[in-house]
Amino acid sequence: MSSVVGSLNELLVSLFSDISLDVSFLFLLAVIIPGVVIFLIMTVNAIVAVYMERKVSAFMQDRLGPMEVGIFGFKGGKKFWGGIGQTIADAIKLLVKEDIIPNDADRFLMILAPFIIFIGAFVTFIGVPFSEGLIISDFNIGILYVIAMSSVGVIGIILAGWSSNNKWSLYGAMRAAAQIISYEIPIGLSLILVVIVVGSLEMSEIVKWQADNRWFIIHSPFAMLGFFIFFISGVAETNRVPFDIPEAESELVAGWMTEYSGFRWALFFLSEYTNMLIVCIIASVVFLGGWLSPFKIINLPYVDIIPDSFFILDGFYLGLFWLLIKAIFLIFVMMWFRWTFPRLRVDQLMYLCWKVFIPFALGNLVFICIWELLF
Amino acid sequence: MADLLFLFISILVIASAVNVVISSQLIYSAVSLLFTLFGVAGLYVFLYADFMAATQVIIYVGGILVLIIFGVMLTNKIDTPNIVSSSSNQVIGFFAASFLFLIQLAVIVKTDWKQGEVQQIEGTVDVIGSMLLWDYFLAFEVVSILLLAALIGAAFLSRRNA
Numbered sequence: 001m002s003s004v005v006g007s008l009n010e011l012l013v014s015l016f017s018d019i020s021l022d023v024s025f026l027f028l029l030a031v032i033i034p035g036v037v038i039f040l041i042m043t044v045n046a047i048v049a050v051y052m053e054r055k056v057s058a059f060m061q062d063r064l065g066p067m068e069v070g071i072f073g074f075k076g077g078k079k080f081w082g083g084i085g086q087t088i089a090d091a092i093k094l095l096v097k098e099d100i101i102p103n104d105a106d107r108f109l110m111i112l113a114p115f116i117i118f119i120g121a122f123v124t125f126i127g128v129p130f131s132e133g134l135i136i137s138d139f140n141i142g143i144l145y146v147i148a149m150s151s152v153g154v155i156g157i158i159l160a161g162w163s164s165n166n167k168w169s170l171y172g173a174m175r176a177a178a179q180i181i182s183y184e185i186p187i188g189l190s191l192i193l194v195v196i197v198v199g200s201l202e203m204s205e206i207v208k209w210q211a212d213n214r215w216f217i218i219h220s221p222f223a224m225l226g227f228f229i230f231f232i233s234g235v236a237e238t239n240r241v242p243f244d245i246p247e248a249e250s251e252l253v254a255g256w257m258t259e260y261s262g263f264r265w266a267l268f269f270l271s272e273y274t275n276m277l278i279v280c281i282i283a284s285v286v287f288l289g290g291w292l293s294p295f296k297i298i299n300l301p302y303v304d305i306i307p308d309s310f311f312i313l314d315g316f317y318l319g320l321f322w323l324l325i326k327a328i329f330l331i332f333v334m335m336w337f338r339w340t341f342p343r344l345r346v347d348q349l350m351y352l353c354w355k356v357f358i359p360f361a362l363g364n365l366v367f368i369c370i371w372e373l374l375f
Numbered sequence: 376m377a378d379l380l381f382l383f384i385s386i387l388v389i390a391s392a393v394n395v396v397i398s399s400q401l402i403y404s405a406v407s408l409l410f411t412l413f414g415v416a417g418l419y420v421f422l423y424a425d426f427m428a429a430t431q432v433i434i435y436v437g438g439i440l441v442l443i444i445f446g447v448m449l450t451n452k453i454d455t456p457n458i459v460s461s462s463s464n465q466v467i468g469f470f471a472a473s474f475l476f477l478i479q480l481a482v483i484v485k486t487d488w489k490q491g492e493v494q495q496i497e498g499t500v501d502v503i504g505s506m507l508l509w510d511y512f513l514a515f516e517v518v519s520i521l522l523l524a525a526l527i528g529a530a531f532l533s534r535r536n537a
Contacts, residue, residue, distance in 0.1 A: 024376030109406065116409075141500060144429040151437025155409055158444050162402065174448075181441060201500060 007133075008033060034136045038125045046273040051087045053335055060339035094269070099262035102165060109163035114260070114267040116156030121271040121278070124149040128281050129203045131291045131319035142203040143191055146282060147184070150237075153271065154180045157246075160268075161256035172255025175346060176239060176246035182353040183236040183243075189361035190226040190233070193368050194286050197223070207290035214298040215289040220375075222368045227287040229357050229364070231330070234279035236349070238272065240334055242341035245349060276331060284326035291319030294326075381421055388414035401447045405440065412436050426499045 008030040051066075058065025066083025101110055127145040129135035139145050154177055161173020194216050195201055198209040210216055217227045236243035247255030257268050284290060344352070391410035398404045412435040419428035507515050 027376060106402075109402070112406070139425060141425045141429050144426070144433070148429040148432040148437065151433060154437065154441055155444065158441065158448075159406065162444075162448060170448075174445075177441060177445065181438070184437065 034126075038122060038136070041125070042122070042270055042274045045277050046270050047087045047091060049273045049276065049331065050090060051084070052331070054083070054086065056332065056335040057339060060336070094266040095263060097262040097265075099264065100259070102259055104165045105259060106163035106165065109159050110259070111264070113156045113160035113163060114264040114271075116159065117153045117271045118156075118267045120149060120152035120156060121274040123152075124278055125274075127203070128278055129207075129285055129290065129323075130281075131316055131323060132204075132207075133316065134320065135203060138202060138204050141201050143195065143201045143206075143282075143286070146278070147188055147191065150275065150278065151180075151184055153275070157256055160260070164256070164259035166259050168252045168254075168258045169256050172246045172252045172258070175252075176256055179239070179243065179246060179349060179353075180237055182350065183233040183357075186229050186233045186353065186357035186361045187237060189358070189365060190230040191286060193223055193226045193364060196365075196368060197372060203285060203290075206286060207292065210289045211292055211296070215287070215292070217287040218298070220368060220371045222364045222371060223287070225360065226364050226368075227283070229361050230287065231279075231283050231333075233353075233357060234283060235334055235337060236353070238275045238279055238334075240276070241338040242343050243349060244343060245346055248343060276334060277327065280327040280330035280334070281323065283330055284323055288326050291323045293318070293322055377421075384414050384417040384421075387411075388418065402444070405444045405447055408440055408443070409436060412440060424499055426503055 055065045057063075066086035069083050069085035069089050101107060124146055126136045127139055127142050127149070129138070157176045157180070158173050161169040161171075161176070164170075194206060197216070197219060198206050200206065200209075206216075213219070216223050218224065239246050246252075247257060252258070257265060260268060289296070388411055391407040391414065394407040395404045395411060398407060412431065416428040416431040416436075419425075419431060
C-alpha cells in the first residue's frame with residue numbers, strides 16, 4: 001500500500017526532474033508538506049469541533065447556543081447557522097490573550113509541557129489513515145505506533161501540572177496520569193483482538209480484511225464487546241465527561257491547565273480535540289470498517305444493496321467521506337455522553353477500569369482465540 | 376540526509392543522557408530521560424527494528440518514565456518545588472567510573488568490528504512473535520512468571536495491613 005510521503009516524493013522527483021535539485025532536499029519537502037497538512041487538519045478539526053460542541057450542548061439542553069456572531073449571509077436569526085462566526089472569534093481570542101507564567105512556576109518545564117502534549121498528538125497522525133491510500137505512512141506496525149505515540153502526552157500533562165506550582169494543577173495532573181495510564185491497558189487489549197483475527201498490525205491490512213469478510217464489530221460477540229470497551233476507554237483517555245476528573249471544574253478549577261493561558265493553553269485545547277478525532281478515527285478504522293461503505297457491512301458476493309457507483313463521489317473520495325461520517329458520528333456520541341452522564345468519582349473510575357474493563361478485555365482475548373479456532 | 380539524522384539522534388541521546396546524570400534536580404533528570412529514550416527508539420528505527428522502537432516508546436516512555444516521574448513527585452512532599460539529587464563518595468566514585476570506562480574503552484578499541492551487508496527487512500513482528508512462542512517459549516514463560524510474581528508482590532506490599 002502506498003503512503004502519502006512515498007507518492008509525494010515520487011511526484012516531486014518527477015516534477016523537478018528538469019531542475020537539478022538534491023534528492024534529499026525533495027525528500028525533506030515530501031516530509032514537510034504532510035506535516036503542514038496535519039497541522040491544518042488539527043486546527044480545522046478543533047475549530048469545527050468547538051462549534052459542534054457548542055451547538056450540540058445547546059441542542060441537548062434545549063437552547064439555541066451561539067447566535068450573535070455571524071459572518072457573511074449567516075448573521076443571526078436563522079436557527080442553526082446563527083453563531084457560525086463564533087469559532088473564529090474564539091480562535092482570535094485565544095491567540096491574542098495574554099500569556100502568563102506565574103512567578104514561582106518552573107519556567108522551562110511550563111513552556112515545554114504543552115509542546116510535548118502537542119507533539120504527542122501531532123506525531124500520532126502519521127499512522128492514522130483517512131481513506132484508502134491516504135495515510136502519511138502505512139507502517140507495518142500501524143496500530144502499535146498509534147498506541148505508542150498517544151502514550152507520550154501523559155508526560156506533558158504531568159509536567160504541566162507539576163511546573164505550574166499550584167495544588168489544583170498538581171492534583172489534576174496526578175489524576176490525569178493515573179487515569180490515562182490505567183485506561184491504556186483496556187485500549188491495548190481490545191485492539192489486540194483485531195490483530196489476532198487479522199494477523200497484521202497494518203492499517204490497510206485491517207481494513208482489507210474487513211472488506212473481504214465483515215466489519216470487525218459484528219465479527220463475533222467478543223469483538224462487539226471489544227468495541228465498547230475501546231470506545232469508552234477512549235473517552236476516558238481523552239479526559240472527557242464523564243471521565244473528566246483531571247479537570248473537574250467544580251473541584252479543581254481547570255485541573256492541570258489552571259495556570260495556562262493564551263497560546264499555550266490553545267495548544268492543550270488543540271491536542272485535546274485532536275486526540276478525540278484520533279480515537280474516533282481509530283475506532284472507525286479498526287471496528288467500523290474504516291473507509292468501507294456502511295452498506296457493505298458483510299461481504300456477500302451477489303448482494304449489493306446500494307453499490308458504490310450510486311454515489312457521486314468515487315472510490316478514494318467516497319472512502320474519505322464514509323470514514324469522516326463515522327468519525328464525526330462517534331465524536332457526536334462523545335458529546336452526547338457529556339450531557340447524559342454525571343462525572344464519576346476517582347474510585348469509581350479506577351473500579352471501572354481495573355475491575356470491569358480489564359477482566360472483560362482479558363476474557364475477550366481468550367474467547368476470541370477459541371472463536372477463531374472454532375469458526 | 377540519513378547520516379545527518381543519525382548524527383542528530385546520536386547527539387540527542389548522548390547529550391540528554393549526560394544531562395540525566397549531571398542535573399541536580401530529579402525532575403529535570405526525568406525530563407532528559409524522555410529525550411534519551413526517544414532517541415534510542417529512533418536508533419532502533421535506523422536498525423530496521425520497527426517493533427522494538429514502538430515497544431520502547433510504549434514501555435519506557437509511556438510506562439516506566441511516567442512511573443519514575445510519579446515516584447519523584449510522590450515520595451517527597453508533593454508541594455516542595457525542588458527535589459535535589461546529591462552526590463556522595465565523589466573520589467571513590469570517580470575512580471570506579473574511570474576504571475569501568477577504561478575497560479569499556481579497551482573493549483571498544485580491541486574489538487574487530489565487522490560490517491555486515493545492509494539488508495532491508497520487511498517487518499520484524501512476525502519473526503519476533505513466532506520466535507517467542509516457539510524457539511524461546513520456556514524463557515518467555517519464565518519471564519512471564521517472574522513479572523507476575525513482581526506484580527503480586529507489589530500489590531501485597533501496597534496493601535495497608537500487609
